[in-house]
Amino acid sequence: MSERGIRGGAKPQLPLPEGDALEHSQRLTALIRREIELAGGELPFDRYMELALYAPGLGYYTAGSRKFGKGGDFVTAPEISPLFAQCLARQCAPLLKALGGADILEFGAGSGALVADLLIALEPLDALPERYLILELSPDLRMRQRETLTRRAPGLLSRVEWLDNLPSDGFRGVVLANEVLDAMPVQRFRVAVGEVSEEVVRWEDERFVTRWAAPASPELSDAVAPLMESLSLDDYESEINLRAVSWLQALGEIVSAGAVLLIDYGYPRAEYYHPQRDRGTLMCYYRHHTHPDPLLLPGLQDITAHVDFTAMAEAAQQAGFSVVGYATQTYFLMGCGLDQLLAASDPNDLPSHMALVQGAKRLTLPSEMGERFKVLGLTRNLDTPLVGFAMRNMCERL
Numbered sequence: 001m002s003e004r005g006i007r008g009g010a011k012p013q014l015p016l017p018e019g020d021a022l023e024h025s026q027r028l029t030a031l032i033r034r035e036i037e038l039a040g041g042e043l044p045f046d047r048y049m050e051l052a053l054y055a056p057g058l059g060y061y062t063a064g065s066r067k068f069g070k071g072g073d074f075v076t077a078p079e080i081s082p083l084f085a086q087c088l089a090r091q092c093a094p095l096l097k098a099l100g101g102a103d104i105l106e107f108g109a110g111s112g113a114l115v116a117d118l119l120i121a122l123e124p125l126d127a128l129p130e131r132y133l134i135l136e137l138s139p140d141l142r143m144r145q146r147e148t149l150t151r152r153a154p155g156l157l158s159r160v161e162w163l164d165n166l167p168s169d170g171f172r173g174v175v176l177a178n179e180v181l182d183a184m185p186v187q188r189f190r191v192a193v194g195e196v197s198e199e200v201v202r203w204e205d206e207r208f209v210t211r212w213a214a215p216a217s218p219e220l221s222d223a224v225a226p227l228m229e230s231l232s233l234d235d236y237e238s239e240i241n242l243r244a245v246s247w248l249q250a251l252g253e254i255v256s257a258g259a260v261l262l263i264d265y266g267y268p269r270a271e272y273y274h275p276q277r278d279r280g281t282l283m284c285y286y287r288h289h290t291h292p293d294p295l296l297l298p299g300l301q302d303i304t305a306h307v308d309f310t311a312m313a314e315a316a317q318q319a320g321f322s323v324v325g326y327a328t329q330t331y332f333l334m335g336c337g338l339d340q341l342l343a344a345s346d347p348n349d350l351p352s353h354m355a356l357v358q359g360a361k362r363l364t365l366p367s368e369m370g371e372r373f374k375v376l377g378l379t380r381n382l383d384t385p386l387v388g389f390a391m392r393n394m395c396e397r398l
């Protein structure tokens, strides 16, 4: 994946949106413009990103566009192959059994592919959770998840509950978040001659533009100062996900016993804020085209940033979790027994065997998702080792 910065590149050549989509983007643009006006002329980048992705009824995730899969903008691991969920089932089963009467809580369940395949795989392992809770910000995606379950696992639908907020404290079970952290709004910062500035979005000459401004709150400077010092950042632009830190704190308040698996693309801090990545990691996805301009086509494209896994591990520890594992997706899936699942597939049933082999390749090859995606494992009041990290655990790199 290219990691060019936002500015300085040629305008990306993207497919033109159709009439309805364009109108939708114009409605969201008008809403963001109104909020910019009300705020006195500019909005911090993270608020722009929040509106672009989650403005009620209009944001990329909250409106009805296709998003996932071939006809959408990008493909995620649960969409690629049921092997992903089957591996996770082999990780969740011993944990759910050790906890006894425990639940699964999935954040941002996308099309519902993971919940369906995971429940289907847990049933024969005699390890179904009491309840499978889904916290999903998008009403449209909730509907799609219910449809997927009704079609693929109707007998297991009664175990699934959609939540509006985090469950109250005392949660026991396994928390899953696949590609959720990368979809949280990030603040963009610039460090130059010892000064931190924050990117803000304005409306000028009939389009959104950005500029660097003094940080709106001391929170950003406080968080960037130690990075600046320890990594000697200068003339450097990047992102920081302070919302993910608060999210982990909130999770720490409700999980009484269990495990958390955070799966996403990202790096440990020193690699994240590497000198070569001096324009950050922000990327946009529109109909399988990848480009770095978040101001284009608001509401029609996904906007994401890579995850600083060191920051996540530190926030998790502060929230009362033990950081027990960090591995590439390849090693995690292998630790969960991906090769055994493949070996059990019947090579005489050529079409499904080939589909599984192809899926396994996409999930694990370094040129595909295998190395770019990592898994961070956290536990609290749980002694059962996590099998996904048995083959290789790179916690020391965090």
Ligand SMILES: C[S@@+](CC[C@H](N)C(=O)[O-])C[C@H]1O[C@@H](n2cnc3c(N)ncnc32)[C@H](O)[C@@H]1O
Pocket (backbone or CB within 6 Å): 061, 068, 076, 077, 078, 079, 107, 108, 109, 110, 111, 135, 136, 137, 138, 141, 177, 178, 179, 180, 183, 184, 247
């Ligand atoms: C890239 S999609 C991934 C969907 C799915 N997990 C998958 O792998 O196909 C990101 C998802 O995260 C959700 N999301 C982002 N922030 C969230 C939060 N704070 N709580 C719950 N869901 C969130 C979005 O609504 C969206 O469904």
